[in-house]
Amino acid sequence: MGRQFFVGGNFKMNGTVKSIKEILDNLNNAKLDSNTEVVVAPPSLYLLLAREHLRKGLEVAAQNIFDKPSGAFTGEISADQLKDSGITWTILGHSERRVILQEDDQFVASKTKAALDSGLGVILCCGESLEQREAGKTIEVVTRQLKAVADKVKDWSKVVVAYEPIWAIGTGKVATTEQAQEVHKAIREWLKKEVSDEAAEKTRILYGGSVTEKNCKELAKQADIDGFLVGGASLKPAFVDIINANE
Numbered sequence: 001m002g003r004q005f006f007v008g009g010n011f012k013m014n015g016t017v018k019s020i021k022e023i024l025d026n027l028n029n030a031k032l033d034s035n036t037e038v039v040v041a042p043p044s045l046y047l048l049l050a051r052e053h054l055r056k057g058l059e060v061a062a063q064n065i066f067d068k069p070s071g072a073f074t075g076e077i078s079a080d081q082l083k084d085s086g087i088t089w090t091i092l093g094h095s096e097r098r099v100i101l102q103e104d105d106q107f108v109a110s111k112t113k114a115a116l117d118s119g120l121g122v123i124l125c126c127g128e129s130l131e132q133r134e135a136g137k138t139i140e141v142v143t144r145q146l147k148a149v150a151d152k153v154k155d156w157s158k159v160v161v162a163y164e165p166i167w168a169i170g171t172g173k174v175a176t177t178e179q180a181q182e183v184h185k186a187i188r189e190w191l192k193k194e195v196s197d198e199a200a201e202k203t204r205i206l207y208g209g210s211v212t213e214k215n216c217k218e219l220a221k222q223a224d225i226d227g228f229l230v231g232g233a234s235l236k237p238a239f240v241d242i243i244n245a246n247e
């Protein structure tokens with residue numbers, strides 16, 4: 001299909017100056033598939049360190065932004081500030097923020113619009129809970145999350161969708177290749193129907209949830225899996241093998 005493979009490393013709230021430099025050095029010194037776009041997302045305190053330390057061609061993402069450009073918003077960071085610091089991507093709508101910090105679809109959509117308006121790329125996360133999956137509501141939940149964004153954003157050229165079933169995140173329970181491909185295909189069909197033919201053809205759809213160097217190759221073979229958003233394994237040297245899963 002010609003979509004460039006994309007692998008994001010979401011460090012979440014992990015790392016120290018020392019350990020993050022070690023992870024970045026490991027990437028800097030590795031032979032990485034030149035056809036794969038690589039983005040790492042350290043905690044916000046370490047974004048500049050990552051930008052300064054990472055070799056050219058490897059990009060840095062924030063794990064979140066606020067939807068206003070500047071002002072009295074204690075503790076928040078804007079898309080413009082990220083751009084100013086050489087950060088080119090942000091993750092948005094991660095389930096940990098949706099669930100623990102109670103971010104709703106509208107807020108995620110508003111932040112996605114703010115990020116895109118400022119020229120950032122967005123890794124837009126979606127995914128269902130185990131309860132929703134067992135109730136047969138996976139596609140309904142995922143498309144509802146995406147629809148809130150589509151209502152505000154028409155140009156999806158800088159959006160990468162990350163499908164992350166909540167029950168697979170950090171649990172060691174990876175979705176089967178069939179489960180993942182089924183949802184990715186449904187997301188692509190939804191993009192065709194609700195956004196555009198072009199968005200359906202070009203939007204990368206990543207899988208996230210207990211991806212490791214062991215399961216990544218099978219997942220990468222699926223027609224609609226265009227890469228991964230990796231949590232725990234992105235902190236380990238084997239992250240390189242996941243980046244190279246599509247070789």
Ligand SMILES: O=C[C@H](O)COP(=O)(O)O
Pocket residue numbers: 010094164168169170171172208209210211229230231232233
């Ligand atoms: O953003 C990454 C996902 O939440 C996956 O995390 P995990 O690879 O630790 O399961």
